[in-house]
Amino acid sequence: MLTKGIDIRASRTHNVGLFATEELPTGTVIWLPCTKCSRWSKEEVADLPAARFQALDTYGHLLTDGSLLLPCLGAYLMNHSCEANVLDLGLDFGLAVRDIAPGEEITCDYATFVEDGGWSMECHCRSPRCRGRVTTEQGGDPDIKRTWLERIEAALPGVAAVEQPLQDILKELSEPYRRILGGKTDLQQVSTGASVCAPSFVTR
Template sequence: MIKHSYLSKKVKLVCSAIDRKGIFARKPIKKGEAISVWGGFIITEGDFRKLAKSQFKNIEDYATKVADGFYLVSCRSGKLEDDDFFNHSCNPNAGIKGHLMMVAMRDIAAGEEITYDYAMTDADFNYSFRCNCKAKSCRKVIKTTDWKNPSLQRKYKGYFSWYIQEKIKALKSAKRRK
C-alpha cells in the first residue's frame, strides 16, 4: 500500500500505555533527526465539517490545521495511517518543524515512546481530554487553547507548527498594542 507520510525506519507502531497505540523508537534517535513527515490531503473548512458529520467522525483527533481554513488529513475515509498514532505528552521528546515535519527535541533511546505536545499543533478544535502521560509536569486536562500558555511558548520555542507560531506572534503583538 502506498503511504502518504514518511515515518522513520527507526520507529514502529505498537500498543501504548498512554492511549491504545503509539509510536515507539526501535533504535536510538539523535536530537534533530526527522521522525516523521506528515502527508495526505489538504481539505478546506467545508470539507472538514462535512467529513466530521459523515464517515470521519473523529477527524479532529487526526487532522492537522496548516492554516486558517485548511487541514491536512492522511485520508478522507477515517482509515488511518501509522503516523496518525503519535500520542500527546506534557513532557514530549519530539517537536514540529514547519507544517509537516516531526523531529527529535532531544536524544531518544530505543524503547521510548515518541510523543509531542498537542499544544504544538492544535488550536480552535473543540476537544479537551484527560491526559494520561504520567509526566511530572502533566497539565491533567489538555485543551486546544494550551498554545496560549506563556510557559509552554517558552518551553517549545522553535518546535511549534508554523500555524501555531503565527498565532503566537499575532497574540503577542495584539497584547503589545493594548
C-alpha cells in the same frame, strides 16, 4: 510522512502508539505533513457528517486554511505527552528534542495543534509535568511556549549534523528545513510563520 526506525506497538498512554526501533538522536526530523497525507478542503470539511469529522479530527488536525490533514504512514498514531520528545514550535516538521532510545514511545504535544479551537482531553501521560487536561488554548500559554522554544532551540544545531532519512522530501517541502541547511540555527531566523498547521507546501 514518518521517518524510519519507528514501529506501532501497544501503548500505556492510549491504545497504540509509535515506538523507536533504533536510536533517534536529537535533531532527527521524526515527521512532517506532506503532499501524500490525506487532506480535506475547508469546503469538504464543512460537508462532513459530524461523526465522520470527529473520527478524522481525532487522528488528523485542522490547518490554518480550514482544511483537515491526516498524517500519513502511521504518523497520526503519535500519542501526547506533556514532556514530549518531539516538538515543532516555529517549524513545519516534528523534531526530536532529545535522544530517543530504542523501545521508547515517541510523543508530541497536542497543544501545538492550535487550529482545533475548543478541543481538550484528559491526559494520562504520567510525566512529572503532566498538565492533567490538555487543550489547544495551552498552545498560546507563554510559559508552555517558552519551554517548547528552549527545547527546540537546543535541538536545532543537530538537524544538519545527524542523518535525516526524510531529507529529500524536507528539502522539497519545508522552507524552515532549507534555512537550517543554509546555516541558520536560531529559531527566529529559521521560522517563516510555517508550522504543522501551516506547512510550507500549503502556504507558499
